[in-house]
Amino acid sequence: xxxxxxxxxxxxxxxxxxxxxxxxxxxxxxxxxxxxxxxxxxxxxxxxxxxxxxxxxxxxxxxxxxxxxxxxxxxxxxxxxxxxxxxxxxxxxxxxxxxxxxxxxxxxxxxxxxxxxxxxxxxxxxxxxxxxxxxxxxxxxxxxxxxxxxxxxxxxxxxxxxxxxxxxxxxxxxxxxxxxxxxxxxxxxxxxxxxxxxxxxxxxxxxxxxxxxxxxxxxxxxxxxxxxxxxxxxxxxxxxxxxxxxxxxxxxxxxxxxxxxxxxxxxxxxxxxxxxxxxxxxxxxxxxxxxxxxxxxxxxxxxxxxxxxxxxxxxxxxxxxxxxxxxxxxxx
Amino acid sequence: xxxxxxxxxxxxxxxxxxxxxxxxxxxxxxxxxxxxxxxxxxxxxxxxxxxxxxxxxxxxxxxxxxxxxxxxxxxxxxxxxxxxxxxxxxxxxxxxxxxxxxxxxxxxxxxxxxxxxxxxxxxxxxxxxxxxxxxxxxxxxxxxxxxxxxxxxxxxxxxxxxxxxxxxxxxxxxxxxxxxxxxxxxxxxxxxxxxxxxxxxxxxxxxxxxxxxxxxxxxxxxxxxxxxxxxxxxxxxxxxxxxxxxxxxxxxxxxxxxxxxxxxxxxxxxxxxxxxxxxxxxxxxxxxxxxxxxxxxxxxxxxxxxxxxxxxxxxxxxxxxxxxxxxxxxxxxxxxxxxxxxxxxxxxxxxxxxxxxxxxxxxxxxxxxxxxxxxxxxxxxxx
Numbered sequence: 258x259x260x261x262x263x264x265x266x267x268x269x270x271x272x273x274x275x276x277x278x279x280x281x282x283x284x285x286x287x288x289x290x291x292x293x294x295x296x297x298x299x300x301x302x303x304x305x306x307x308x309x310x311x312x313x314x315x316x317x318x319x320x321x322x323x324x325x326x327x328x329x330x331x332x333x334x335x336x337x338x339x340x341x342x343x344x345x346x347x348x349x350x351x352x353x354x355x356x357x358x359x360x361x362x363x364x365x366x367x368x369x370x371x372x373x374x375x376x377x378x379x380x381x382x383x384x385x386x387x388x389x390x391x392x393x394x395x396x397x398x399x400x401x402x403x404x405x406x407x408x409x410x411x412x413x414x415x416x417x418x419x420x421x422x423x424x425x426x427x428x429x430x431x432x433x434x435x436x437x438x439x440x441x442x443x444x445x446x447x448x449x450x451x452x453x454x455x456x457x458x459x460x461x462x463x464x465x466x467x468x469x470x471x472x473x474x475x476x477x478x479x480x481x482x483x484x485x486x487x488x489x490x491x492x493x494x495x496x497x498x499x500x501x502x503x504x505x506x507x508x509x510x511x512x513x514x515x516x517x518x519x520x521x522x523x524x525x526x527x528x529x530x531x532x533x534x535x536x537x538x539x540x541x542x543x544x545x546x547x548x549x550x551x552x553x554x555x556x557x558x559x560x561x562x563x564x565x566x567x568x569x570x571x572x573x574x575x576x577x578x579x580x581x582x583x584x585x586x587x588x589x
Numbered sequence: 590x591x592x593x594x595x596x597x598x599x600x601x602x603x604x605x606x607x608x609x610x611x612x613x614x615x616x617x618x619x620x621x622x623x624x625x626x627x628x629x630x631x632x633x634x635x636x637x638x639x640x641x642x643x644x645x646x647x648x649x650x651x652x653x654x655x656x657x658x659x660x661x662x663x664x665x666x667x668x669x670x671x672x673x674x675x676x677x678x679x680x681x682x683x684x685x686x687x688x689x690x691x692x693x694x695x696x697x698x699x700x701x702x703x704x705x706x707x708x709x710x711x712x713x714x715x716x717x718x719x720x721x722x723x724x725x726x727x728x729x730x731x732x733x734x735x736x737x738x739x740x741x742x743x744x745x746x747x748x749x750x751x752x753x754x755x756x757x758x759x760x761x762x763x764x765x766x767x768x769x770x771x772x773x774x775x776x777x778x779x780x781x782x783x784x785x786x787x788x789x790x791x792x793x794x795x796x797x798x799x800x801x802x803x804x805x806x807x808x809x810x811x812x813x814x815x816x817x818x819x820x821x822x823x824x825x826x827x828x829x830x831x832x833x834x835x836x837x838x839x840x841x842x843x844x845x846x847x848x849x850x851x852x853x854x855x856x857x858x859x860x861x862x863x864x865x866x867x868x869x870x871x872x873x874x875x876x877x878x879x880x881x882x883x884x885x886x887x888x889x890x891x892x893x894x895x896x897x898x899x900x901x902x903x904x905x906x907x908x909x910x911x912x913x914x915x916x917x918x919x920x921x922x923x924x925x926x927x928x929x930x931x932x933x934x935x936x937x938x939x940x941x942x943x944x945x946x947x948x949x950x951x952x953x954x955x956x957x958x959x960x961x962x963x964x965x966x967x968x969x970x971x972x
Binding site for chain 1: 638695699818849853858
C-alpha cells in the first residue's frame, strides 16, 4: 500500500514524465547520490564494530583520522576544481613537489619550509589556472601536463628519500591536542574554511556559477578568469599543505612515493560524496564522508588481511556505484 | 554540450568590457608571463635552499662504494661454467676495452645509487673506459639504451635488466658483434653462455630464508608474524615471500603468518599498513618487511602506537644504513643484506672471461646478515 502511494506521488510529480517504475528508480538513485556516502560510512562502521577486533578504540580512530587527513585536504581542492566543471590531476605531484621543497628548506625551520612548499603549490596552481582560463586548454589536459611536470621537478630537486630530523616538524605529524592529532585538526579547520568559502562568499557563488555555465557567467560579467585561477591556486595550496603533513608524519621526504595516485583517491572522495563532475555544485560534507569512506574501506580490507588487489576492486565498485547514481540524476 | 564557437565569441565580448574584477590594463600575454615568471622564480629560489645539516651522513652512498664488494658463493660442484670458446668471440684485454653499463631504474633509492656508484668506482680503479645509460624504469628506453651502447662500439656489456623478458632483439645485435654480456641483480630469460655470459645476483629465496631464521631466533619460533610484501607482481616480492614462508613451515610450524599486506616497497605505505595491523592485532610478535624502507615505516608506526623498541621484532631485507642504524637503536632485530656492489665481481668476471678462463653461468653472491652483534661495525659497510 505505502509503496503504491509513494509511487503515485512521484509519478504525479513527474507530470508527463517516465512510467512509475522508472520514477521510483530515479528517486532511489537520487537518494543514493545524496545520502549513499553516509550510508556507506555507516555500513562500514557497523560492520567493523561487529567483526573487527579492537575497532572501537580511541587509538584506532586516531589512526584513521591521521591517515585520512591528507586525502581529505587534497579532496577539498579537487572539489573546488570539479565545482567549476574542471579537474586537477596535478595534486599528487604537487604533494611530491611540496615534500622536495620542504627537504631543501628545512634548514630554515618547518614554518619557512611550509611557506616555500605553499609557494610551490601556488606556482603550479597559477600555471594550471592560466592554461585553463587564458589559453582555454581543457582542465584535464592542462593539469595532466602539470602532473607530469611537477613530479619531474620534484625528483630533480630531490632525487631520493631524505630523512627529516627536525623535531618540531616530526611532532607536527605525531602530536595531538586534547587527543586529536594535529593533522586531523588541520584538516578539520580547512574543511570549515573551504565549506564557508563555498557557501557564504561571493567567490564561492562565482565558482559555482562558472561551473553551471561558463558562457553565462562571462555574460553576467563575472571575473571568470580570476576565479578559475584562484580555484587552481587553492587546490595547489591545499595539496602542498597535505604534502607538508604527510612529510611530517612520515618523518621523511620521499618524492618518489609521496602523493602517488593521490589524484585518484581525491576524485573518488569528491565524486562518491555526490559532487557532480558536470560542475555547478560542491558538496563539502559529502566530500568529507567520501574521504572517510575510502579510508574505512582500505582499513577494513587491510585489517581483515584480504588481498591488496581487492582494495582496488572494492574502490572501483564504489566509484561505479557513485557514478551510476550521478548518471541517473544528471546535472541539476 | 556547449557550442564552442559561441563560447569563444562570448569570451571576447567579455574581454572588451575589460574584466571588472581583474587587473584592467594588464594585457593577457603579460599575465601568462607573470605566471611563468612566478614558477621560474621558484626554480631559481632552489638556489638558496638550505637543507638540514647532515648529521649521520646517511645520504652519501658513494663514500662506501669502495667497501663491501660482493663475495660469490662457491659454485656447487658439477655446475657448468662458461668460457670464451664456448660463447664465441675473441680474447681481449679488459684494460683497453670499453664497457657499457645499462642501469634499469633512476638512481633514486640507495640500492641503485650504490650499484651504479660501485660499477663506476671499479671501472675507474681499473682504468677501464665506461659508458653508462639509465632507462628511468622504461623498458623500451633500456632496449634503445643498450642498442646505443652497442652502436657506440662497447666491447663488453653489463646490464641491470628492468625486465626478464623481451631481450631477443638486443641479444641478437650483441651476438652479431660477439659482445659478452653480464647481467646483474635480475636475470633475463635467455640461455646463459649462449645469449649472454653469466648472471650475477642475489638469491632472493635464500634472503627470505635468512630472514625467517632471524625471525625464528627473535620470537623463539612461536607466535604470530606479519609480512609487509613488496610491490605485487615483482619477482623479488614472490621469491622473498616464498623463501620466508618455506623456512618457517619447515623449521617453526608454531610460528604463524597471520597477516600479509603490500607496502609497495615504500616507507609511507609500510607505515600505514603497520598502523592498521597494530590496531587490529596488538599482540603480533614480529614483522617481516621485504625491504628496509617498509621496515622503517613499521618502526614509525610502532613508535606512534606507543610500543617500545623490541616489543615487536622487525626483520628486513636490503642492508641500508638507516636500517642497520635501526638495529643499533634496538628497533630492528635483524637485516638481511642484499648487496648492490656489483662492480668488483662484475669486472672480475669479465676479466676472467676475456682472458679465456672459465666463469660461472649463474654467480650467486653471499649476503651478509646484520644483527645486534655486528651492526655497529656494519654501519660503515651498509649503503
